Amino acid sequence: MNGTESIVVDALRFSEVTDRSDLERVSKGALFCHWIVIGDGNTLSSGWIEPWCIERFLDMTLPSGAAQLDVYFGREEKDLDLDNSSLPGQIAIGVRGVSIRSERCTLRASPFDMLKNREGFAEAALRLARQTYDSSPNSTSSATLSLFDADLYCLPLRNALKGRWAPSFRHKPIVRIEEVTLERVESLALDLANWLKTHVSEAGQLTYSYDPVKDAVNPGGNRIREWMAIYALLQAHEVYHDESYANAASKAVGWQLSKHYRSHGDMAYIAEGKKVKLGAVALAALALNTPQLREKYPEYLGRLFKFTEYLWEDSGGFHTFWRPADRDGDCQNFYPGEALLFWAVRWLDSRDHALWDKIYRSFEYYRSWHLNNRNPAFVPWHTQAYSLLWRETRDEEMKSFIFEMNDWLVDVQQWETVARYPDAMGRFYDPTRPFGPPHSSSTGVYLEGLIDAYSVAQSLGDDMRMLRYARAIKRGFRNVIQLQLNHSVELSRYPNAGRAFGGVRTTEYDETIRIDNVQHNLIAALKIVSRKSPLSYIFSHDN
Known part of the structure; x- marks a missing residue:
């Protein structure tokens, strides 16, 4: 297949293209998610649901021209002690993400965006740190840097029929x-x-x-x-x-x-x-x-x-x-x-x-x-x-x-x-x-x-x-x-x-x-x- 032939009609809710029980299966144990709607080779819409809530997810609406729905389910978040820890190498780009938590908010760099932008973990952490400072320049509280693992599942959207979520690793099934x-x-x-x-x-x-x-x-x-x-x-x-x-x-x-x-x-x-x-x-x-x-x-x-x-x-x-x-x-x-x-x-x-x-x-x-x-x-x-x-x-x-x-x-x-x-x-x-x-x-x-x-x-x-x-x-x-x-x-x-x-x-x-x-x-x-x-x-x- 040389391209993506799957296109859905306008204004369908996520609940109309995915089976709830299948979604429950793939999202089990998720702390949060980053969802991305893709169409014609572009990101049409995206967002975070935190903490993970299946009802909020199913209530979302697909934009016009949607062809595929990708979801990274965040799991196993781990705080970093910067004095004793090092950030992952390039091999983790597209698989793991990085977060900064402050008193005011939590900012995350998604594996999807890091892969697309070829952004390493140090660059992502620095970008999030700047965003945290810009949002609260007068804050004196500290921020916590953490890493999270994420499982990627993809759902091709075919004629508004409910499909099954397929596991993917950096957007491709693993070749055994x-x-x-x-x-x-x-x-x-x-x-x-x-x-x-x-x-x-x-x-x-x-x-x-x-x-x-x-x-x-x-x-x-x-x-x-x-x-x-x-x-x-x-x-x-x-x-x-x-x-x-x-x-x-x-x-x-x-x-x-x-x-x-x-x-x-x-x-x-x-x-x-x-x-x-x-x-x-x-x-x-x-x-x-x-x-x-x-x-x-x-x-x-x-x-x-x-x-x-x-x-x-x-x-x-x-x-x-x-x-x-x-x-x-x-x-x-x-x-x-x-x-x-x-x-x-x-x-x-x-x-x-x-x-x-x-x-x-x-x-x-x-x-x-x-x-x-x-x-x-x-x-x-x-x-x-x-x-x-x-x-x-x-x-x-x-x-x-x-x-x-x-x-x-x-x-x-x-x-x-x-x-x-x-x-x-x-x-x-x-x-x-x-x-x-x-x-x-x-x-x-x-x-x-x-x-x-x-x-x-x-x-x-x-x-x-x-x-x-x-x-x-x-x-x-x-x-x-x-x-x-x-x-x-x-x-x-x-x-x-x-x-x-x-x-x-x-x-x-x-x-x-x-x-x-x-x-x-x-x-x-x-x-x-x-x-x-x-x-x-x-x-x-x-x-």
Whole structure:
């Protein structure tokens, strides 16, 4: 369902659209509630009932155009001792709320508003404190800060018929691990591919970042992620044989080359303002090296390849930035692996001995570098490159490093530790180590590498690793499916549901759809779709 088709007539009371006994069931134990009426992607009306009173609720009147009624039932309010307590982290946004009680009034920040406005708990508490002071500037009494948990129930309004309240978690039912099937991943892939295709303009410009809450394209861009999105569209074309994906990719290639391709002698690079990044050159070349494009752009491809060689050193290391020179050495966890993935594909086509020597020297250099600088971001790029090469060479050193990297990576995935926030289960994040925040694009690229590592283990009959990697892959897809915007309850909140449909939120509490959220998870899902039979084991157990 791409939007909300439920519309009720004017001036119905809440009692006319909900069954009282069902409401009593879901509101049992509630201290108060925050109700929101949604229609056409907007909040039509909202309010608080405190203390909770079912009669007051049922006596409310729906405004014209109402399509859905959401209610947060507040429970388990807990006062905070600010000297000994800390406010919750971002993971609680949209699930818990914050209150300030003074002698005169109680003010609350609802999970609904905090999620919609991407407001953290410290910001919400400060906002409420200012409101409390503004309402009683001369008061000398103290105020109490507290947190409350809230259960969300949603009621779609269909033709004025009484419906049943459905539990929701940040506006979407929890995807259970047993629901993550091969068929569900196939559906995920198709919706991702269609989102990406529809977010290429007629001129060929890709939507880099989209805010579904405001139906707005955010400014900015990133050549690396945009070229990888083009590559993902070409992969979708290869799997589905649907020319619309190739056409969208072709338009995007034309736009990128006209705006950012620069010649440099017999070489060429991809410019991003004043920056020239190894990763952008490599991923542009990877896209142009696909069967759909390599014959159309041989000169562009050859020049970009020469530039990646130009940035390579005899030690096996790469210069990661050509411009600005003082950035050289940054992004070592990303760009060299991206370049080696392109080189691996190039070598499979050419079997060039000189290129193999460079690849192997880089393999040895970066293996040593990674083991002294562990970071999950390094793992998927090198895994994909070495897996491609291992399939042809059966190189023992590469195989061992693939396993060493991914055995370590799976422990970065969260499961039981975030059970209180079940929509986060399956994401990759370690709050105890400085690897960066959780991000759906990260989950996607880790899945890309893990699927390839699984295939290596499967080729060798390594049952223990197959099971371990399969569990991580299935859990990762659970998180991605949870974050994909495809359910009528969550889509009802957006002014342009069709434009949001199929995209992937950045996190559970950040609804921004960035292009790499989509393209990385699309490439991972397409690996499953294109290798259904050998990879079906991944989905055969409830992990």
